[in-house]
Amino acid sequence: MSTVVDLNGESPAAEGRTVGPPPAADVLLEVRGLKTYFHVMDGTVAAVDGVDFQLKRGETLGLVGESGCGKSVTSLTIMRLVDIPPGEIVAGEVWFDGREILSLPMAEMRKIRGADMSMIFQEPMTSLNPVFTVGNQIAEAVKAHRPVSNREAWNRGVEMLAAVGIPAPERRAKQYPHELSGGMRQRVMIAMALSCDPKLVIADEPTTALDVTIQAQILELIKAMQERTGAALLLITHDLAVVAETVQRMAVMYAGKIVETGTAEDVLLDPKHPYTQGLITSIPSNVPRGQRLNVIRGTVPNPFRMPAGCRFEPRCPLVFEPCRDFDPPLRTTDLDRRAACWLHYPPSERPTVSDVAVPSAPVRTERVGKR
Amino acid sequence: MATSAAVTIAPTARVSRGLWHDAFRRLMRNRPAIVGLTCIAIFVFGAVFAPLIAPYGPTVGELSNSLQGPSLAHIMGTDLQGYDEFSRVLYGARISLTVGVIAVVFGLIGGTTVGAIAGGAGGLVDGFLMRVIDVLLAVPGILLAIGIVAWLGHGEIQIMLAVGISYSPIFARLLRGSLLALRESDYVIAARSMGASPVRILLRHMLPNALTPLIVQATLAAATAIIDVAGLGFLGLGPGDPRIAEWGEMLTDSSRFLQSAPYLIFFPGAAIVISAVGFNLLGDGLREALDPRLKR
Ligand SMILES: Nc1ncnc2c1ncn2[C@@H]1O[C@H](COP(=O)(O)OP(=O)(O)O)[C@@H](O)[C@H]1O
Ligand code: SF4
Ligand SMILES: [Mg+2]
Numbered sequence: 001m002s003t004v005v006d007l008n009g010e011s012p013a014a015e016g017r018t019v020g021p022p023p024a025a026d027v028l029l030e031v032r033g034l035k036t037y038f039h040v041m042d043g044t045v046a047a048v049d050g051v052d053f054q055l056k057r058g059e060t061l062g063l064v065g066e067s068g069c070g071k072s073v074t075s076l077t078i079m080r081l082v083d084i085p086p087g088e089i090v091a092g093e094v095w096f097d098g099r100e101i102l103s104l105p106m107a108e109m110r111k112i113r114g115a116d117m118s119m120i121f122q123e124p125m126t127s128l129n130p131v132f133t134v135g136n137q138i139a140e141a142v143k144a145h146r147p148v149s150n151r152e153a154w155n156r157g158v159e160m161l162a163a164v165g166i167p168a169p170e171r172r173a174k175q176y177p178h179e180l181s182g183g184m185r186q187r188v189m190i191a192m193a194l195s196c197d198p199k200l201v202i203a204d205e206p207t208t209a210l211d212v213t214i215q216a217q218i219l220e221l222i223k224a225m226q227e228r229t230g231a232a233l234l235l236i237t238h239d240l241a242v243v244a245e246t247v248q249r250m251a252v253m254y255a256g257k258i259v260e261t262g263t264a265e266d267v268l269l270d271p272k273h274p275y276t277q278g279l280i281t282s283i284p285s286n287v288p289r290g291q292r293l294n295v296i297r298g299t300v301p302n303p304f305r306m307p308a309g310c311r312f313e314p315r316c317p318l319v320f321e322p323c324r325d326f327d328p329p330l331r332t333t334d335l336d337r338r339a340a341c342w343l344h345y346p347p348s349e350r351p352t353v354s355d356v357a358v359p360s361a362p363v364r365t366e367r368v369g370k371r
Numbered sequence: 372m373a374t375s376a377a378v379t380i381a382p383t384a385r386v387s388r389g390l391w392h393d394a395f396r397r398l399m400r401n402r403p404a405i406v407g408l409t410c411i412a413i414f415v416f417g418a419v420f421a422p423l424i425a426p427y428g429p430t431v432g433e434l435s436n437s438l439q440g441p442s443l444a445h446i447m448g449t450d451l452q453g454y455d456e457f458s459r460v461l462y463g464a465r466i467s468l469t470v471g472v473i474a475v476v477f478g479l480i481g482g483t484t485v486g487a488i489a490g491g492a493g494g495l496v497d498g499f500l501m502r503v504i505d506v507l508l509a510v511p512g513i514l515l516a517i518g519i520v521a522w523l524g525h526g527e528i529q530i531m532l533a534v535g536i537s538y539s540p541i542f543a544r545l546l547r548g549s550l551l552a553l554r555e556s557d558y559v560i561a562a563r564s565m566g567a568s569p570v571r572i573l574l575r576h577m578l579p580n581a582l583t584p585l586i587v588q589a590t591l592a593a594a595t596a597i598i599d600v601a602g603l604g605f606l607g608l609g610p611g612d613p614r615i616a617e618w619g620e621m622l623t624d625s626s627r628f629l630q631s632a633p634y635l636i637f638f639p640g641a642a643i644v645i646s647a648v649g650f651n652l653l654g655d656g657l658r659e660a661l662d663p664r665l666k667r
Pocket of ligand 1: 038040045046047065066067068069070071072073074083086303
């Protein structure tokens with residue numbers, strides 16, 4: 001059984017680490033070479049295995065990929081909410097608002113959470129405390145970061161409920177979560193996440209658990225609130241349609257890595273990576289009536305037995321010589337475009353078998369400790 | 372959609388008021404719980420007003436009047452000393468209820484402290500405390516209580532402590548288990564994502580949600596505590612002073628007259644059963660009433 005380190009099992013700070021230079025001032029969030037592993041009974045899961053991306057102030061970025069590719073772990077690592085153990089932040093830097101936050105003491109990190117960066121979760125039904133009224137929960141979040149009276153905090157809660165389109169907010173504020181519908185609860189979560197005017201909002205599949213009819217409304221609300229507050233938005237989803245409607249830029253994730261980045265328009269209209277191409281052609285509305293859906297064959301790799309070369313190699317229709325043994329790093333393909341695929345390297349830059357194979361070693365650790 | 376602007380309103384409805392109010396309303400609609408509450412209320416009333424209701428003092432009687440069957444003068448008969456059985460059952464309620472309930476409170480205090488430390492701190496502390504609890508749990512509760520009374524000597528406080536200690540492992544386990552499960556719950560993670568401090572998370576998000584099973588368990592434990600206290604009394608480990616009316620000791624005293632005066636067994640026995648059943652019914656009712664997710 002996993003042992004509990006402290007009350008909240010939060011990621012301890014890697015203090016005194018040497019980190020690289022800070023990113024440019026207009027960059028709000030920069031993730032560099034982030035690796036978050038989980039040590040479990042059967043070995044080690046490299047849930048996030050070398051992720052790099054950037055989010056400018058006020059910008060919106062979509063992080064897409066199949067279920068299990070590491071999107072949630074990426075966002076939880078940024079928030080330092082990964083349980084350690086079984087998790088471990090093996091490598092990487094997270095620069096937020098000019099500071100490397102993986103090195104921050106937990107007390108400092110707590111001041112950032114909720115105030116400067118906040119999160120909207122997938123499950124509105126279970127993400128609110130059942131024993132307190134929703135107004136109270138927002139008020140508590142406000143009080144955690146601002147020197148306000150109970151009354152002012154409560155009023156801020158009501159104001160936020162009104163802002164997210166909840167009718168009769170002063171009455172709703174006094175209700176318990178179970179008295180509200182799923183869509184209403186997600187509005188409450190959004191109100192709470194935005195209650196302290198954060199610079200970054202991470203929304204992890206915010207519409208996945210909702211009825212289809214409600215999904216569009218919630219997405220619309222997130223977009224509107226983002227525009228109104230000017231916060232940067234990291235929108236995590238497995239739904240390309242959501243990305244197309246909501247964000248400026250996107251990053252595609254596969255098996256713990258980013259395989260493609262670019263503006264949402266560019267990536268969706270002209271995907272560079274075979275995985276992105278597969279994702280797009282497997283959307284039913286993209287295929288003319290009567291024609292067969294192009295489904296990506298195979299399944300995501302077993303996390304304990306990652307391919308040694310390109311992680312998409314077992315499923316890739318375009319696989320060629322270097323793919324089996326060498327893992328392609330992200331490479332700039334166009335202005336503002338990057339892809340991790342050997343096809344986008346000029347032949348001279350592709351490794352050949354004669355090169356010393358430096359495959360990103362598949363993580364296959366034996367049982368760690370006695371669990 | 373968002374038409375209403377920021378409205379200044381006074382947060383009149385206090386949270387806990389609403390929560391407990393709702394629970395109380397649900398409890399009042401639960402028939403078995405009402406029956407249980409009534410049983411308990413009758414005994415509490417009898418215990419509090421024993422001097423007013425009881426026709427005699429607990430130790431008032433003539434030996435010449437010993438072992439009389441129920442009559443108008445003594446509706447539950449008289450015991451060996453000629454004391455009025457009805458009066459002794461009423462005075463006995465004082466001992467059984469207070470000792471039983473306070474024993475549970477002791478158990479709660481000890482158990483929840485250990486459970487909160489174990490579930491909150493985790494790691495080695497958790498491992499150590501849980502092994503101690505395992506050892507305590509391996510010994511049957513009443514045996515543990517007997518050992519403690521034998522060690523600490525006779526007396527009401529000793530009984531409360533003994534029974535309390537024998538119950539604390541259950542409460543510790545229960546709270547620790549709830550806390551560990553709650554650590555992973557979505558709303559605790561959401562609260563952490565909003566920057567709540569560990570102490571706040573424990574006190575505001577985890578403990579209130581872990582309270583329900585504790586309250587239910589404590590009510591159910593009160594039922595067994597009454598039986599355990601009587602059991603200790605029956606085994607001769609009751610309050611030291613033999614003149615004190617205590618249900619368990621009354622059973623022992625009258626067991627010799629099972630043939631000639633069965634009513635002496637019946638009335639204190641019925642008192643134990645009815646009060647225990649009362650707490651059980653109330654406990655089950657609370658379990659349902661305190662779960663805010665259950666609709667009316
Ligand atoms: N607490 C954990 N312990 C062990 N493995 C985990 C844990 N959390 C996530 N994982 C693993 O990490 C991988 C990525 O998960 P996740 O980030 O949740 O995927 P998604 O992209 O669907 O959000 C999955 O293989 C999952 O099993
Ligand atoms: S590197 Fe090779 S296997 Fe990987 S996506 Fe590109 S073509 Fe396919
Ligand atoms: Mg996820």
